[in-house]
Amino acid sequence: MPTGVHLRDVREQLFGAAERVLLRDGPSGLTSRAVTTEAGCAKGVLHRHFTDFDGFLAEFVLDRVDRMDPQAAALREAAGTGTVVGNLTDALVAVFSSVAVAIVPLVTFRDELRARLRQAWPAGVPVLTEACVMVAGYLTAERDLGRIAADAEVDTLAATLIGTGHLLHADRTGTAPERAALHRVVTTVLAGVLRGERPGRPRVD
CATH class of the missing domain: 1.10.357 (Tetracycline Repressor; domain 2)
Known part of the structure; x- marks a missing residue:
């Protein structure tokens, strides 16, 4: 089970990647694969920390x-x-x-x-x-x-x-x-x- 500090690090890494993809490629280019590729991590990392991609996006927006x-x-x-x-x-x-x-x-x-x-x-x-x-x-x-x-x-x-x-x-x-x-x-x-x-x-x- 990841620690709270590790979870914050992962969130910030993924949120930062999502922001870069969104600014560069727009909403249609913002996919889970694009985010994890931009973040330099495996696709499964996102789904280990968030219920699904829309759940991830909701937390990113907030x-x-x-x-x-x-x-x-x-x-x-x-x-x-x-x-x-x-x-x-x-x-x-x-x-x-x-x-x-x-x-x-x-x-x-x-x-x-x-x-x-x-x-x-x-x-x-x-x-x-x-x-x-x-x-x-x-x-x-x-x-x-x-x-x-x-x-x-x-x-x-x-x-x-x-x-x-x-x-x-x-x-x-x-x-x-x-x-x-x-x-x-x-x-x-x-x-x-x-x-x-x-x-x-x-x-x-």
Whole structure:
């Protein structure tokens, strides 16, 4: 029986391999054989540690969602500093530069994976839902500080920002949009609720 430490090592090895395959080959290329080949281990290793491949994928997706927690904490701590538009632009760049964009089509591609995820994630698409919660939490903090309007609908604003950001990044084979494009989205969406802030020109890095 493997120890807990060994199990964590195997999980991280397989999850890392799954992420690389997903980013390189897309959802259709993400098979159990592709994952174990990428990880450099026998196919049976995956099935010794997970009930089946969809069970493995469900844990992989939830692990990547959990990895958004530090980003969410950093965004909350940024409330009251810098500019609202700048902080949110940085957050969207980070979300959509990660494996998040590739996970969305994976979830929609596999019916059984969605069924497994429903056991732990009853509504919405993991990653996008978590990103909306992250942005809404930040906007709530800024609303409490008076940097956005007191009547701002933070949940609607968050969903609009994440949905638009996802549309800009939806083609994984295309060129990723520049930061300036996300800056314009944030500026436009928040135009009616910002208080005492001039968005200014976006950074080009």
